[in-house]
Amino acid sequence: MRLLPTRTCTPGMRLGRCIFSEEGIILLNENVELTQGLIQRLQQYGVDFVYIKDAVTDDIQIEDPLSGETRMKAITEIRTHYRAFMETTGQRKLSKSHVLGKAFGNVMKMILDDLNEKPGTMIMLMNMNVLNTYLYQHSLNVCVYTTMLGMVNGYSRDDLMTLGLGALLHDIGKTKINQALIQKPGRLTSEEFDEIKKHTEIGFRMLKDEPNMPLLSAHCAFQHHERENGSGYPRGIKGKEIHDYAKWIAVADSYDAMTTHRAHRLAMLPHQAMENLFAGVGTLYEQKKVALFRDNVAIYPLGLTVTLSSGERGVVVRINPAVPQRPVVRVLEGPDGEIFKAPYEVDLSSKLTVFVSKVDEH
Template identity: 45%
Template sequence: MSKRTAKMRLVSIYNCRSGMILGKAVYHENGKMLISNGMELTDRFINRLNEQGVTHLYILDPLTDDIVIDETIPFELRTRTIQMIQTLFKNIHEVKGKRKLSDLIRISDFQKSIQNIISLLQSNKRVVDLLTHIHVKDNYLFSHSFNVMIYTSALAVEKGLPSEKIYEIAVGCLLHDIGKLLLPEEILHKPGRLTNEEFAQIKEHTNIGFELLRKEWDIPLLAAHCAFQHHEKWDGTGYPRGLKGEEIHPYARIMAVGDVFDALTTHRVYRRAMLPHEAMELIFSETNLHFEQGIVELFRKKIAIYPIGVTVKLSTGETGVVVAYNQHCIDRPIIRIFKGESGEDLKSLKEIDLSKELSVMIVECDAIL
């Protein structure tokens, strides 16, 4: 599959309509194509994808026929890595954590995939945008673990950490929720609000994960501490130990932001997924409470909050589509305007660079046309 795809606009599943033409195929996480690009959408397809947690689709649109969308991680590498996570997690669940990880998966293959991803992030330090991956997921835990690894590893690269430390934190991210595999499924997958007793059980996954990982010779001990500390908070109100500020390991501080961001931007049975800019605002509101300020600021510089292809409305009243990032100022992208201030279709398109037009703001994202 080609790394680049063009001629498309990113549309919320809630704004998709029968008759639209799919611009980018939808895959299952196992790599199997579910709907090919070029297919005409029907209400049945749209409803089914919504039920399966798909939040956005790329739709063919002549307004954006020259837009090129880069995938942060190549399709094949993502699929292969998630399949390994899935195999490992299912095996751990079946044996109830009573066997070594090296007995359940080829650790060398696991290490190779992680190192390939790290090399990719180091060689191309572009903005991270995971909305380019349109997949139907078997299990939230698999894709969440992968996404947290990408977000966190990208921040570790941006911070200039050496490769061996990035590897440690990447392994820790992939396995940070491993303790959940030994929790009762009826609690783990409960769609409603948890009772205090059930939440107390959920919180035990940090201790369980740490105990599982610290005994593994092939897993860095600091990766085990990622599982142990990823729910600690900067102000000391987290768990399991209520660590505060710099008492929390730097890996866990970096990882906490990616963990929450991915959770907020993923569809769950009990709530609708937030758009990246909405999740970022919530994370900013938790600066120096849940998160370390410097990490939040770095995250905002690295993560695309207005994905290429998404429709936006500006403070001028005009409507357009994001066509490019400004690497030096990613929250001020380049917009192609196709509707004027009164909502009229423009005879000729124009583009505006928000990094230069500072008085113009994005006031609505994923705008309905």
């Protein structure tokens, strides 16, 4: 299958993967034939890229890091508890909030079990086939990205549980912020941004006394917008004053935000988001954490169309874990646009004179 910008899709193409709502419900099944109306609706709902079936790349399979059962359980728990908090007035706790630590602890165990079954898996985009990822799916994505980074960094299972819970619930304070403000398209006023910034302190207060919830997980909610140079919030702390867990979450949170569709801009592809993260090294993010993220993220996702420095065009068919920025590309077209009858593959990790010069974004 191939990964194509939705706006370049044409009627008659067939989906290579299901399209889900943020609540985990299948909206369009795999193999559904796209119509002009469906394509327009996908664009309206913020699906900027889709996987399309293609005879030349039908051997490319995109593996999800989580099982369907784990994904559905996680989204269900996030939706259930977040909605309950949204429906209560003020910042008071729910009468049954004592189940929060237990419920999300069980979800984290399932996530860790799934990730442990696939050691060495590269971090792949999780937003490509989900509508409206603004809070529920974002929370899950950041949890998975952060937990995978923690595993590569050598954290114990207990540490991963604490880190993962903090990542899963890092934005829980947003449930007590006006949702119209959270989803507002376009630029926020300074007063509106000040209101949204309160979610870090609110989240900390919601989690810090929660039974079965590590205090460090609450501090992840508190500190995930703090930055290396002290320019973050809510306290403006910097460097070593920020807990390592919050620093990991800051990188994953920013990456997921950049690779997610927003009302005022299209989703970025991984290589673009990575460039932005590196631009913030030393000022916003810790260098070694961004570097570890780079070394473990599929900068060029499977199925992506790329142009090589030779002028040839092809599709990414495999990721080289040791050098993810140099994947295996199946070359389909020559520099003059001639379509090859017999495509061939080039491993950029061994053919160092050739590199990806352009990504098919449009």
